[in-house]
Amino acid sequence: MKHLLSIEELTREQIEKIVDLAILLKKDRKASPQVLAGQQWALIFTKSSTRTRVSFEVGIRELGGQVMFLSGADIQLGRGEPIKDTARVLSRMIHGAVIRTFAQQDVVDFAKYGTIPTINALTDDEHPCQILADLQTIKERLGGWEGKRICFLGDGDCNVARSWIWASARLGFELVIGAPKAFQPQETFMSGVPAGTVRVVDDPVEAVKGCDVLYTDVWVSMGKEAESADRIETLRPWQINDTLLKQAKPDAIVMHCLPAYRGKEITDEVMEANADIIFDEAENRLHAQKAVIVEIVQQAS
Missing domain, CATH: 3.40.50.1370 (Aspartate/ornithine carbamoyltransferase)
Known part of the structure; x- marks a missing residue:
């Protein structure tokens, strides 16, 4: 290496x-x-x-x-x-x-x-550095990723989501990308990923069912500011909030790579309830x- x-x-x-x-x-x-x-x-x-x-x-x-x-x-x-x-x-x-x-x-x-x-x-x-820190966090909190279902919610075609897809391909854990159709991984990217690596879902409730980890990222990444209003409107149903969280496993953890825009991709309440995990993730x-x-x-x- x-x-x-x-x-x-x-x-x-x-x-x-x-x-x-x-x-x-x-x-x-x-x-x-x-x-x-x-x-x-x-x-x-x-x-x-x-x-x-x-x-x-x-x-x-x-x-x-x-x-x-x-x-x-x-x-x-x-x-x-x-x-x-x-x-x-x-x-x-x-x-x-x-x-x-x-x-x-x-x-x-x-x-x-x-x-x-x-x-x-x-x-x-x-x-890549973010995902390695995330995997460290999951191993510390859940003992590892084997047999775990991880759900990435929001912009499923962003850099973090792509790195999660490759992590799933290499490590074999179950990955769900929950995103509206306009924000799902592009076919040109997915064509290079081994078949069966990831399940892409366009319904937020279905996406989080049975998940051990709910993961999100900012909806408006650097360089996407001109699309801000459209992105926020389209992605609003994919916010991690108490209602959506109840559809996952009872002991599911929430992760965010930060910075977090509270009230957009995640509510303040869910962010604070999972702050120990999220800031461990940042330290990692x-x-x-x-x-x-x-x-x-x-x-x-």
């Missing part, structure tokens, strides 16, 4: 190893292995962030490294200088790159032409990402 570009590229064994290591790293942060001692890593973000930036900065430092932050104003990823040239230049100066941007191809090209570990911290296509970004870095560095040595 030289890079983390997508859940699609990971094997079952790699995912399980990262999740197990993340749980161990969480138990004693002071004992974090200093695998990045003497190294300088760069966070290259053309999309703004709170949790991703903080968790990676803290994680890299806890692993003994130094970190610099480069925003869209500092580096024009994919605009002006070609990605392959940027990757070659930075590879001679830093030891690893964490990239949060729009196009998945930018991250792929950076990894291809660079000579340093490259981590996808979010693109429009995938959000730190531990899962540290596990990814440790795995990459150790395999390279």
Whole structure:
């Protein structure tokens, strides 16, 4: 494992190893292995962030490294200088790159032409770090994902939903994508996914029946602001509220990758009732990402 570009590229064994290591790293942060001692890593973000930036900065430092932050104003990823040239230049100066941007191809090209570990911290296509943290949370709370039914509600064609689909394909748990037809995974994407991986449902009550985990994300992702009013109106029936939650298993947990827009994709009441889980999930970004870095560095040595 030289890079983390997508859940699609990971094997079952790699995912399980990262999740197990993340749980161990969480138990004693002071004992974090200093695998990045003497190294300088760069966070290259053309999309703004709170949790991703903080968790990676803290994680890299806890692993003994130094970190610099480069925003869209500092580096024009994919605009002006070609990605392959940027990757070659930075590879001679830093030891690893964490990239949060729009196009998945930018991250792929950076990894291809660079000579340093490259981590996808979010693109429009995938959000692998989030799903690894989510899987860690489910293992901590439910003992694992085997035999569990997970339901993603809302925009079923977003980056988080796509990464969940690949996680299901690799790990074999039951995944339901609950979304109105206009927001269901595109056929061009699903054509590359193994048959039987996911069940797509266009009725919210049917979607959550028998589910162990209800998961949602923002309805208006960055870059979709012009569609805000239409999205909110179409997705309103898919809000996680007390009424919908009663249709799932009695002990079902609710997860949200944050930021949460209370009153839209989730009610304030449900958010608060599941706050311990949701904010554990947020914290686990730190531990899962540290596990990814440790795995990459150790395999390279």
